Amino acid sequence: MLEKLTMTIDGQKGRIDKVITEEFGDFSRSQIQAWLKEQLVSVNGEIVKPNYKVKDDDLIEINRPEPVELTIEGEDIPLEIVYEDQDVVVVNKPQGMVVHPSAGHANGTMVNALLHHVKDLSSINDVVRPGIVHRIDKDTSGLLMVAKNDEAHEKLSAQLKNKTVTRRYIALVHGEIPHDKGTIDAPVGRSKENRQSQAVIEGGKDAVTHFKVLERYEGYTLIECQLETGRTHQIRVHMKYIDYPLAGDPLYGPRKTLPGQGQFLHAKVLGFTHPTTEEEMYFEADLPENFTETLESLTLLTK
Template identity: 60%
Template structure:
């Protein structure tokens, strides 16, 4: 059974947005979590569905249906993973290229979540059975640093930081072509491709996406860049770099059809992740070196240039 919480609006709160009002009243629930419940029609005013921007009125009766956490049913698997840091609230891992972050249709084993369920006693329940603990993702063929929440409190705080764009996320990428400018910013909205629904694209009515890039090295036909995410849209770096004419080397979706390095996926590595610890308030930053295949490719390109 879901827990039902009821609130009656008094005169001193009139005019507030409902998501702001409830985030002040419910200490263990973030504003983003409240907005998700509103989207799912779990929050009503006077028994009617509303939106997050609803301005509350004097005498409004607000009911909040808090779903009961679902017991995790994904199988725990004894898979070796590189844990960079762990405490009672979070676990930071260095995900290898080729590993899927969480189970999905047709792929329920061998994921990072399967591995974490074996090594951690608990993971947050906010994203349900399939994605426990997953606050943010990196693609299957992207390697690097990822933080996972072990409880709902940590999940809510980390999700809020991501939403406010305060999490530091630095990637290293290898592009096709030689980028002439030393640095730049790509501020173009990203959404689902209008025809190829499994792809993302720069589209007019997409969500705002901002990528800052800096050239680290230039080779004969390629460029090594540092990319910093201001936002975190699906496939953002891959889509943005392809949009300006420099797709990632090895990218099977947005890259060149003819691949010359025989890679297993795009040359993209999440090198640095920095955030405020949800419990202590301390800034923490983690990094991981480039995987061997990536480093070997760079050395090869240096010899060829």
């Protein structure tokens, strides 16, 4: 079975393998090149080579092979379930836990834990991501909603698309932000310099982050961020873009400036409409211990 993906060139330039990789960030360039060699990619109905240079209005069609089905086993991993009913689970993910299995993370993920503790999960995503409606990075802690059936999954996904889900994060950033609040409206896409990271780029996907200052320390600022969109690494990319990168961020900020296992970023608030009852749901998760300890030490240093 093949799944068809399509895109129309509108201003993008360069080799087709590069352009497709930037458009569909879940696929590596080597994977796209393999599909081109297997003649699974066409432009305006014609098979092309990997070095084909795209032109405006080209219609690209990709006959993506369905992923090989994997068996993901439940694992008895501690998991903080904040809320659960027949449709939805809300989880407080710890820092350091990957959300779902992927290359290099075959087990020990939140999905492995969910399969042990929850059992029933939606099947809209492939078997590697059952129930996963949205994600946060491995080293970001905090709240995630998980769907237990396909109907709930579709309704929750629609809320994300329509920007009606409330997501507020607490972040510690380098530098002392002089103004009390702000909005970053800058498109995000895969970095042209480092394929493992994202960046603010021309032609990227719309991304909007609102922030307000909660506390200032010597050399650092504690902020609350509210997302309008949910692009990969959005808060981390946006704060680097305005020269206040997240503390502890190994990819976008100065390394090893504070003790910790990664960026100081916590998904504190999650709000959504229940997919069945239509009740307004609202959850908060306290900052993890290492985050609060770091803030206490910065308070002492600042006084």
